[in-house]
Amino acid sequence: MALPLEGVRVVDLSQGAAGPVCTQLLGDFGADVVKVEPPEGDWGRQLGPPFYPLPDGRKTAAAYVGMNRNKRSVVVDLKHPAGREVVLRLVDRADVFVESFRPGVAERLGLGAPTLLQRNPRLVYCSISAFGQHGPWRDRPGVDGVVQAMSGLMSITGTEDGPPVKVGVPAADMVGGFLAATGILLALLGRERTGAGQVVDLSLLDALLAFQTVPVAMYFCSGTPPPRSGSAAPYAAPNEAFPTRDGWVMVAAYSPERWERLCQVLGCPQLATDPQFATNDLRVRNRPALRRALEPLFRTRTTAEWVEVLQAADILCAPLLTYPELADSPHVVERQMVVEITHPQAGSARVAGIPIRLSHTPGRLNRPAPLPGEHTREILREAGYTDQEVAELLRCGAVRAWTQPVEV
Numbered sequence: 143m144a145l146p147l148e149g150v151r152v153v154d155l156s157q158g159a160a161g162p163v164c165t166q167l168l169g170d171f172g173a174d175v176v177k178v179e180p181p182e183g184d185w186g187r188q189l190g191p192p193f194y195p196l197p198d199g200r201k202t203a204a205a206y207v208g209m210n211r212n213k214r215s216v217v218v219d220l221k222h223p224a225g226r227e228v229v230l231r232l233v234d235r236a237d238v239f240v241e242s243f244r245p246g247v248a249e250r251l252g253l254g255a256p257t258l259l260q261r262n263p264r265l266v267y268c269s270i271s272a273f274g275q276h277g278p279w280r281d282r283p284g285v286d287g288v289v290q291a292m293s294g295l296m297s298i299t300g301t302e303d304g305p306p307v308k309v310g311v312p313a314a315d316m317v318g319g320f321l322a323a324t325g326i327l328l329a330l331l332g333r334e335r336t337g338a339g340q341v342v343d344l345s346l347l348d349a350l351l352a353f354q355t356v357p358v359a360m361y362f363c364s365g366t367p368p369p370r371s372g373s374a375a376p377y378a379a380p381n382e383a384f385p386t387r388d389g390w391v392m393v394a395a396y397s398p399e400r401w402e403r404l405c406q407v408l409g410c411p412q413l414a415t416d417p418q419f420a421t422n423d424l425r426v427r428n429r430p431a432l433r434r435a436l437e438p439l440f441r442t443r444t445t446a447e448w449v450e451v452l453q454a455a456d457i458l459c460a461p462l463l464t465y466p467e468l469a470d471s472p473h474v475v476e477r478q479m480v481v482e483i484t485h486p487q488a489g490s491a492r493v494a495g496i497p498i499r500l501s502h503t504p505g506r507l508n509r510p511a512p513l514p515g516e517h518t519r520e521i522l523r524e525a526g527y528t529d530q531e532v533a534e535l536l537r538c539g540a541v542r543a544w545t546q547p548v549e550v
Contacts, residue, residue, distance in 0.1 A: 145172025163319030169212030194488035274345030
């Protein structure tokens with residue numbers, strides 16, 4: 143059965159993480175994603191360590207392999223007039239164009255939204271940037287960590303007595319990439335009704351603000367910025383991780399009935415009626431005292447023992463899994479959320495699977511992350527260039543192919 147995005151052509155000039163995550167998701171569901179890279183390659187290829195070694199002594203970042211499957215690569219020098227013309231010819235046949243330059247750069251290259259939409263009025267043009275295409279911060283450079291800092295997310299992440307902490311994954315890039323894909327799909331749906339393309343302006347800062355919908359709403363209600371609270375939820379208690387004899391267990395027992403059952407299981411029924419802890423609101427306000435009362439009790443058993451006991455009492459809980467434990471768990475394996483792909487040069491690689499499940503047209507892993515310029519010749523031929531014209535573009539340096547010397 144055809145995938146939902148089969149027939150959709152995407153010209154992808156994005157680099158790094160947010161744009162590649164966006165276009166990988168489109169590729170997973172059938173879009174033909176043409177990754178246009180500069181002569182030095184996508185800078186995401188250097189996002190390491192760790193790296194996969196290639197047989198010829200080059201290397202490619204594991205992060206890049208994880209974010210660029212289901213794409214084809216063409217290397218184009220956008221500073222060369224013939225290189226820009228290559229991209230314009232690709233756009234003429236495209237449904238979607240994605241770029242992640244700083245605002246204004248695409249326009250200076252002759253690839254701005256007004257220019258491309260004039261050539262192809264049905265084009266969905268997606269710009270991904272740190273702070274968006276307008277606003278006082280428009281021209282500020284930013285990467286994931288910078289955006290996490292400016293979004294407020296770092297101010298609420300970490301322990302109460304510790305420094306602000308960056309989230310352990312590139313949250314701005316990941317959320318931004320997924321929302322950019324959502325915006326593109328919405329624009330494609332709108333095009334079905336109007337026949338016209340449009341611009342998708344995705345700001346990583348906007349994405350992280352939306353990601354923080356709950357604490358932002360809490361702030362505007364109370365007027366007080368949420369504190370850093372470690373593993374704890376600032377709106378419920380107990381709803382956090384407790385140390386056990388051999389690890390940690392996450393416990394969410396803040397509803398009245400589960401709080402009472404937790405006290406019974408822990409052998410401290412008196413806490414259920416303690417005036418400090420009688421309601422969820424009081425337990426949140428008195429969280430330090432609550433932890434002092436509960437932590438010694440949780441340290442008396444192993445994580446596995448607590449999970450068994452708590453689950454038997456219908457108390458929401460979970461062990462804190464490491465990556466090795468998670469990747470090898472039967473549940474993750476059955477749902478194919480860790481998959482193995484074969485890279486043409488790096489060999490076997492394990493990456494995260496496809497998170498969206500469709501019952502009739504599920505996504506597929508059709509090809510691994512491409513080598514830089516791996517598909518240059520075939521993409522140019524599809525765009526209407528003759529073999530002689532392709533040879534001339536390669537000779538003059540407007541484009542490059544994988545078989546030419548290039549850093550990976």
